[in-house]
Amino acid sequence: MAITVVGSVAFDSLQTPSGKREKIVGGSATYFSLSASYFTEVRVVAVVGEDFTAEHEDILRKRGIDTLGLEHSPGLTFHWGGEYGENLNEAKTKFTHLNVFESFQPKVPREYLDSKFLFLANIQPTLQRQVRKQFDKASLVGGDTMNLWINIAREELLKTLKEVDVLLINDTEAKMLSGDSSLPRAARKVMGMGPRALVIKHGEYGATLFFADGHHPFRAPALPLDIVEDPTGAGDCFAGGFMGYIASQPELTKDVLKKAMFYGGVMGSFAIERFGTERLQELSRKEIDERFKLFRSLTHLD
Amino acid sequence: MAITVVGSVAFDSLQTPSGKREKIVGGSATYFSLSASYFTEVRVVAVVGEDFTAEHEDILRKRGIDTLGLEHSPGLTFHWGGEYGENLNEAKTKFTHLNVFESFQPKVPREYLDSKFLFLANIQPTLQRQVRKQFDKASLVGGDTMNLWINIAREELLKTLKEVDVLLINDTEAKMLSGDSSLPRAARKVMGMGPRALVIKHGEYGATLFFADGHHPFRAPALPLDIVEDPTGAGDCFAGGFMGYIASQPELTKDVLKKAMFYGGVMGSFAIERFGTERLQELSRKEIDERFKLFRSLTHLD
Numbered sequence: 378m379a380i381t382v383v384g385s386v387a388f389d390s391l392q393t394p395s396g397k398r399e400k401i402v403g404g405s406a407t408y409f410s411l412s413a414s415y416f417t418e419v420r421v422v423a424v425v426g427e428d429f430t431a432e433h434e435d436i437l438r439k440r441g442i443d444t445l446g447l448e449h450s451p452g453l454t455f456h457w458g459g460e461y462g463e464n465l466n467e468a469k470t471k472f473t474h475l476n477v478f479e480s481f482q483p484k485v486p487r488e489y490l491d492s493k494f495l496f497l498a499n500i501q502p503t504l505q506r507q508v509r510k511q512f513d514k515a516s517l518v519g520g521d522t523m524n525l526w527i528n529i530a531r532e533e534l535l536k537t538l539k540e541v542d543v544l545l546i547n548d549t550e551a552k553m554l555s556g557d558s559s560l561p562r563a564a565r566k567v568m569g570m571g572p573r574a575l576v577i578k579h580g581e582y583g584a585t586l587f588f589a590d591g592h593h594p595f596r597a598p599a600l601p602l603d604i605v606e607d608p609t610g611a612g613d614c615f616a617g618g619f620m621g622y623i624a625s626q627p628e629l630t631k632d633v634l635k636k637a638m639f640y641g642g643v644m645g646s647f648a649i650e651r652f653g654t655e656r657l658q659e660l661s662r663k664e665i666d667e668r669f670k671l672f673r674s675l676t677h678l679d
Numbered sequence: 680m681a682i683t684v685v686g687s688v689a690f691d692s693l694q695t696p697s698g699k700r701e702k703i704v705g706g707s708a709t710y711f712s713l714s715a716s717y718f719t720e721v722r723v724v725a726v727v728g729e730d731f732t733a734e735h736e737d738i739l740r741k742r743g744i745d746t747l748g749l750e751h752s753p754g755l756t757f758h759w760g761g762e763y764g765e766n767l768n769e770a771k772t773k774f775t776h777l778n779v780f781e782s783f784q785p786k787v788p789r790e791y792l793d794s795k796f797l798f799l800a801n802i803q804p805t806l807q808r809q810v811r812k813q814f815d816k817a818s819l820v821g822g823d824t825m826n827l828w829i830n831i832a833r834e835e836l837l838k839t840l841k842e843v844d845v846l847l848i849n850d851t852e853a854k855m856l857s858g859d860s861s862l863p864r865a866a867r868k869v870m871g872m873g874p875r876a877l878v879i880k881h882g883e884y885g886a887t888l889f890f891a892d893g894h895h896p897f898r899a900p901a902l903p904l905d906i907v908e909d910p911t912g913a914g915d916c917f918a919g920g921f922m923g924y925i926a927s928q929p930e931l932t933k934d935v936l937k938k939a940m941f942y943g944g945v946m947g948s949f950a951i952e953r954f955g956t957e958r959l960q961e962l963s964r965k966e967i968d969e970r971f972k973l974f975r976s977l978t979h980l981d
Binding site: 674 | 862863864866883885889895896899900905907934938941975976978979
């Protein structure tokens with residue numbers, strides 16, 4: 378069933394130990410959409426500027442992603458510059474040109490409003506809530522956030538969290554949001570803020586799914602990869618695989634959630650093999666399912 | 680089948696966010712032995728001083744551990760003082776009184792020499808090698824080391840690694856030893872130094888087993904625990920569960936190694952629930968196998 382994502386479609390200029398790219402297509406909604414597109418129908422709500430051409434948009438459209446909600450606004454597209462050192466877990470921001478993203482007011486096409494699934498990628502929490510309210514038919518709402526909003530828009534974020542079913546954040550964000558350095562305790566505190574389930578992403582160590590109902594957690598692996606060209610977008614691709622797989626299933630069971638954790642890890646692992654969205658444009662479902670099997674054998678006793 | 684461990688039997692004075700303990704029994708050989716004792720016959724080679732009483736030794740003896748190789752030497756027992764802050768992953772050393780451990784010359788009782796399994800816990804690599812040479816009947820030799828030896832005794836350590844089958848170290852040690860910040864590459868470089876298999880421990884994220892023959896790695900979880908009273912000894916208990924389980928099996932297959940990874944994680948998770956060896960003195964095999972099942976359900980899709 379269809380999933381709508383609201384987030385950023387942007388340009389990235391990146392340097393990693395493997396090389397350098399100038400002004401390639403990135404952004405949370407881009408990575409999420411490409412990843413989810415291997416599982417289900419995806420609709421995107423975002424804003425781009427005049428420098429975002431039809432050719433850029435084709436990266437999404439070629440994967441069948443609905444770009445009716447991609448607003449073209451006068452000005453330039455959001456452009457982020459970052460650099461990764463040998464420790465690929467942390468990016469050093471070189472510049473952030475918000476451009477048209479600074480005054481982004483998400484406009485949701487009426488055609489999207491029947492989406493059963495909604496993902497609020499990392500944007501200002503008030504905007505996330507405005508979008509959330511329009512999707513009263515959504516059966517599952519996923520969300521992301523970042524340290525910036527935890528620091529400067531905490532009250533707004535707490536209001537948004539009350540309307541999110543599954544939150545996907547990383548270790549640092551979970552500890553920051555909860556004020557607790559123990560992950561299981563942090564998880565419980567964050568779920569006390571609203572979400573029924575919480576995915577904490579551990580980078581190269583995988584991710585853990587916590588349930589608010591007290592069911593014991595579930596840990597999914599990340600693949601120990603030799604070649605990591607560019608870690609940008611791994612978290613958004615995780616979310617895309619996770620939500621996309623859920624949206625493709627007839628029912629939301631705990632087993633579906635567990636498999637979704639594996640698909641999240643699988644899609645994150647593809648994302649980082651090449652720069653930007655390169656690897657995500659050319660995947661096949663066969664490759665995805667083969668890596669799923671590999672992840673299973675990497676962690677399963679028999 | 681019997682396993683011999685050489686390492687430290689010591690006193691620890693510890694402070695963690697959960698409390699404080701003065702001069703409790705610790706040391707790598709202690710933690711390893713207690714953990715392995717739930718799986719197989721254990722023999723210990725270590726040195727203690729005059730302040731190490733029969734009551735202290737009973738902690739080992741009550742678990743059926745052979746202490747014939749526990750040398751009593753004039754002077755005081757090795758005594759380590761450490762403190763853990765909210766980040767329980769790292770201890771701050773307050774003092775290290777090597778005492779009788781400073782001139783430790785492992786004396787292996789003749790009765791131990793038929794051991795099929797040997798674990799070289801974290802001691803000076805030249806001493807590890809001296810012990811290793813005496814066990815020419817050992818079918819599997821495990822080893823540990825630490826940043827100190829990687830820094831100040833690298834050449835000696837490299838000689839020792841040539842005679843170790845399975846090395847168990849943590850992320851930082853693997854990166855330091857290999858000079859490579861990518862774990863899979865670091866793993867390959869370390870195995871190039873001798874070991875046929877390598878276990879890299881990731882603390883609360885579990886551990887990964889790498890094989891020199893190119894077989895894909897295996898990741899075992901750590902349990903997200905609410906209560907961590909004292910992380911001391913977790914790594915040695917992992918090694919004890921890992922080697923102990925292997926020693927209890929008729930054959931060394933890849934499946935046995937994978938299960939051993941789970942038992943390692945299980946024993947590490949018990950270790951940290953209480954201060955020092957408290958939890959490890961009173962376990963039952965039933966509790967261990969229940970947690971094994973829990974670890975399985977924490978990571979397995981069905």
